[in-house]
Amino acid sequence: MKAIRRFTVRTVLPEPLRPLGELAQNLRWSWHQETRELLQSVDPGGWRAAGGDPVRLLGSVPAQRLAALAEDRRFLRRLTAAAEDLSDYLTNPRWYQSASQGSELPSAIAYFSPEFGITAALPQYSGGLGILAGDHLKAASDLGVPLIGVGLLYRHGYFRQSLSREGWQQEHYPVLDPNELPLTPLCEPGGSPALVTLALPGGRSLRARIWTAQVGRVPLLLLDSDVEENNASEREVTDRLYGGGSEHRLLQEMLLGIGGVRAVRTYCRLTGHPEPEVFHTNEGHAGFLGLERIRELHDGPDALEFDAALEAVRAGTVFTTHTPVPAGIDRFALELIGRHFGDGGELPGVDLDRVLELGRENYPGGDPGVFNMAVMGLRLAQRANGVSTLHGAVSRQMFAGLWPGFDPEEVPIRSITNGVHAPTWVAPEVFRLGAHQVGVQRTEDALAVGGSHSWESVANIPDAAIWEVRRNLREQLVEEVRARLRASWRQRGAGDIELGWTDEVLDPDVLTIGFARRVPSYKRLTLMLRDKERLTRLLLHPQRPVQIVVAGKAHPADDSGKRLVQELVRFADDPRVRHRIVFLPDYGMAMAQRLYPGCDVWLNNPLRPLEACGTSGMKAALNGCLNLSVLDGWWDEWFDGNNGWAIPTADDGSGGPASNEEDGARRDDIEAAALYDLIETQVAPRFYDTDGTGLPRRWIEMVRHTLVTLGPKVLAGRMVRDYVSELYAPAARAHRTVTAEAARDLSAWKARVREQWSRVAIDHVEAGSAGGTVELGSALALRVRVALGGLDPADVDVQVVSGRVDDSDRITDASAVSLKPGGRPDLDGRWLFEGPLELDRSGPFGYTVRVLPAHPLLASAAELGLIAVPAEAEGMTAGVLR
CATH class of the missing domain: 3.40.50.2000 (Glycogen Phosphorylase B;)
Structure with missing residues (x-):
């Protein structure tokens, strides 16, 4: 029988355990390891059954277990410490x-x-x-x-x-x-x-x-x-x-x-x-x-x-x-x-x-x-x-x-x-590695607030310690993958007797590549399948094998994305390679928190420049995973040649999708081949290049370099500080x-400027050389006559824009200097603006002038989208000096 109404009956915690409810309701537990471990210890089996959700956990703990915990002095001390820590976090200045x-x-x-x-x-x-x-x-x-x-x-x-x-x-x-x-x-x-x-x-x-x-x-x-x-x-x-x-x-x-x-x-x-x-x-x-x-x-x-x-x-x-x-x-x-x-x-x-x-x-x-x-x-x-x-x-x-x-x-x-929020995405094992080196508090501060000093201490962590953690995380991922793969195949209709092969899927000692994201076409989930035979050879290489873990969701209405998922799944189902490549359904945060740390390489191959940022690679990097990516989003900005690999692209530098299907296919072929080459000739050889102690020293050095140089940059703490100061x-x-009065004045000023702007024009530009020379360090004396219509000089900013010019006389490294109004308008109502043009760069050099609206409450001179330039100037090319 179906219930006619549903409601939730909440557990009443014994008085000594009341702080558990406060800890569970504040989502800080999701990124605070000590609180999470405390909540897990309430009922480890119930924690797993609740999917790591403390609210669900507390709703299912047997009364006798709660009664026992209420008498457990050791647990109550831990609970008191966790509650006090949360209180300090919520109330102390930061x-x-x-x-x-x-x-x-x-x-x-x-x-x-x-x-x-x-x-x-x-x-x-x-x-x-x-x-x-x-x-x-x-x-x-x-x-x-x-x-x-x-x-x-x-x-x-x-x-x-x-x-x-x-x-x-x-x-x-x-x-x-x-x-x-x-x-x-x-x-x-x-x-x-x-x-x-x-x-x-x-x-x-x-x-x-x-x-x-x-x-x-x-x-x-x-x-x-x-x-x-x-x-x-x-x-x-x-x-x-x-x-x-x-x-x-x-x-x-x-x-x-x-x-x-x-x-x-x-x-x-x-x-x-x-x-x-x-x-x-x-x-x-x-x-x-x-x-x-x-x-x-x-x-x-x-x-x-x-x-x-x-x-x-x-x-x-x-x-x-x-x-x-x-x-x-x-x-x-x-x-x-x-x-x-x-x-x-x-x-x-x-x-x-x-x-x-x-x-x-x-x-x-x-x-x-x-x-x-x-x-x-x-x-x-x-x-x-x-x-x-x-x-x-x-x-x-x-x-x-x-x-x-x-x-x-x-x-x-x-x-x-x-x-990315490092306390959420950094594996506990990586946190403990840092805490062992610089202490718990400095590690927490380095992850949450940033600053390069604590990250530089990674350079002192022994190679063996880094490699042991990396191997441990890879082993945990292998166990997670096998469990998820078995569950997925059961959903697909397989019986346990058919699934013995899943016990051999992946190997904790094999180079592991991860790829997980949404599945729109531009992210190119199946680029790795462009040459299936070559990929198969990489997966099954006798000395340097590769294994790949893939996850991702296509939008429910995107059948083309679903076909990409199906193509990948069908390849991964092939008995020849299914122990080396897997597709895990239902990609989400819980899976990601195991996937990023457990991979050695994070793959990202979008169509450049269609990846706005691509933060999954940041999360991987914080765990010592190296990036293998197209130079797009954040990787275009922070790739330095030693923190991973850049996949060459077949575009002309402007990026974007190809103009037709044939060009798109050619581009995919070229970039897939470049991906295979990198894995075969650079990534895998470096991973398997070990010394007499079994350590891949050059690989570990890249991991260390990644943590030291990218760690402070990729933090959400750095990002939010930038938002605070810059925006x-x-x-x-x-x-x-902009009070009510100021808003009225500003809107009236903008209306007046828009109404009059069609009458603003640069009528004459005169440039006299200083001392009769056009040499580096000299200056030109500029005189510009401007018609302002019903505007005043205070309403505008007359600028000279100058810099080097290219072969089409376009200014390529422009800098702008404001000219000053002088005297009164002439008989035709034109105003004179004057100022020097410093010739501070050698080689082909050009300048133009322009008029922009000016008001102290504008955040940008371009805010109104209004500009006046000389009639002969097209894209700031007037007045070229050579």
């Missing part, structure tokens, strides 16, 4: 509280993301974006950054993956009960659930309750539409991560952005948490948060018109783009947006046409009939960034249409390279400066 910026730092930051990968016990993530968001929260907690995370609670999470007998991906959607997760409902003072409400067309409403997960010091608010007050269709809005059609996705993103801001306001009202001064949009899915904040200012006590409210909102908003291809961005039909934001929909009183213009692709190459979430995100944020140096360059090129007239290099999108602190200063 890096942020002593940071040099002091009062310039924001009182709070709201961080919005569609997914968060905190722990496998809270499955609200699908891949890299969610894991990055989870690591961002954890690192912020370790540093004491006052972050509030905001997301959605998906009742089915992302899908669980299994394989059919034929190797076809199958999806399963388990039902998640929030009462069985490490979550707490946010309640009003009377005890009723706190709700946020959105208006839908036709007089309907979308309501969501707010659950909180405590990620160390950071609260994570998750909105859940599965509440009794909603109709059936509204209850399903938060059913699955990245599921449903366009309207379903739109409702999810409205709830995340608009509902998320309302949830933050509710949380701060009920808890006394400081209101955020900075709002960080992690990818475009949450972009509607800016519209809600405009509505707040529009309806507030000091009501602002749309343009002024927009300026106030932009000042304190940060936008991070993770997508290197336009196809990866959410885009909606304008009619759909209009239906939900027009009469009877959300944001009453906010001009619908202005809303539509924020997301419209009204630039060359865009589609003015669609609403682009990333475009809206960029227009609503005064500060934006990509997630690696290369990705920043790709993003500036991709979104250059929003800043017409500017070279892509000047598009105001900077780069902050991603990092959060400037955004907080701008937020405080």
Whole structure:
């Protein structure tokens, strides 16, 4: 019989064990080894059965076991120490509280993301974006950054993956009960659930309750539409991560952005948490948060018109783009947006046409009939960034249409390279190796906060100790793989009598390569299969064999990705090679935490430059795994020739997909051959090149070099510190400066500049040489006459832009110097601007001049997308000197 109602009966812990509940509810246990070991010791068998989830564990521990623990003095001492350690962690000042910026730092930051990968016990993530968001929260907690995370609670999470007998991906959607997760409902003072409400067309409403997960010091608010007050269709809005059609996705993103801001306001009202001064949009899915904040200012006590409210909102908003291809961005039909934001929909009183213009692709190459979430995100944020140096360059090129007239290099999108949360991803064995060398506290600080000093001590760890840990981790991975492979084959219909061969799968002494990620086509899961016979020879080499562990999920709607999975699985099923290559279904955090440390080499072969960052290789590197990767994402930035290998690419340096199928196939053939060559001639020989003691000294030296040089760089702590100094602190200063009055003044100034800009023109440029020479170290005296229309000299910045020029007279290393206005306008209303042009570089040299809007509250001279150049200048090539 089926139950008509489901609820969760929670265990009542004996009084001496009450701190266990607090430890289990704060997700710090997921990255704090001592707390995890304490929770595991409550019931080791129950811990395994609960999948390492302490909330589930405590709900299933027998009463007699709890009674015994309540009398166990040794356990109670450990429990008291763990509880005190958590209390110290939550209350003592950390890096942020002593940071040099002091009062310039924001009182709070709201961080919005569609997914968060905190722990496998809270499955609200699908891949890299969610894991990055989870690591961002954890690192912020370790540093004491006052972050509030905001997301959605998906009742089915992302899908669980299994394989059919034929190797076809199958999806399963388990039902998640929030009462069985490490979550707490946010309640009003009377005890009723706190709700946020959105208006839908036709007089309907979308309501969501707010659950909180405590990620160390950071609260994570998750909105859940599965509440009794909603109709059936509204209850399903938060059913699955990245599921449903366009309207379903739109409702999810409205709830995340608009509902998320309302949830933050509710949380701060009920808890006394400081209101955020900075709002960080992690990818475009949450972009509607800016519209809600405009509505707040529009309806507030000091009501602002749309343009002024927009300026106030932009000042304190940060936008991070993770997508290197336009196809990866959410885009909606304008009619759909209009239906939900027009009469009877959300944001009453906010001009619908202005809303539509924020997301419209009204630039060359865009589609003015669609609403682009990333475009809206960029227009609503005064500060934006990509997630690696290369990705920043790709993003500036991709979104250059929003800043017409500017070279892509000047598009105001900077780069902050991603990092990973080392305490989450570093294996306990690697942690203990470092702790033995420099002590527990210094090791914890090195992993959480960064700094190169502690990492340099890795150089003093004996070769034998490093190799013993690496071999131990490889052996653990082999055991994990065999267990998961047996479970997978049972799901595929095999009986135990057929699975004896799995006991011989992989070898703890064989070079192990790992490859695990989502399976879109650009990540090229099957590039390794391009020449199956050559791969087979590498796997079965009599002296230098290779073994490969592969995992990954294709999107449920992506049949081409599923075919790639099936091709890989069918190859791995071949009895000739199945002991050397395996595909593990249901890739997730729990698997990853064994996979990264256990591999010797981490493989990454995307189509360059379509990998925005690729943080899986960072996690592997922190465990002494060497990277074998295309120069894309973070690897393009930090590969140095001694920390792994770079797979040569067949592109011309510009990257991107091939122009046609034939070129794409040729590119795959060339790059696959390069991959095989590297493994055969460099990677495997170095791994198996041992001395008389059996140690591969040159390999160990590469491991040591990887840890010393990459360790401090790839940390999420470094990443979050960069966000604080480069984005959060400037955004907080701008937020405080752009008061209601300042916002009105700024919006009025921008309107005046836009109205007059068509009348701005450079009429004459005169360059006189200094001393009659054009030599290195001399200067040219520039005089530029500019028509400003109805603008004043204070409204503009007249610049001379100079540098070396290429064969087409294009300036390649431009630097800009402002010229000063002199005197009054002439009879034609033109202003004179003067200044020297220093000839500080030899060789072909060129200059041009330009006029940009100038205002102290602009974060970038390109912010308005307005520029005036001489009529003869095309791409800054005027005035070439040779």
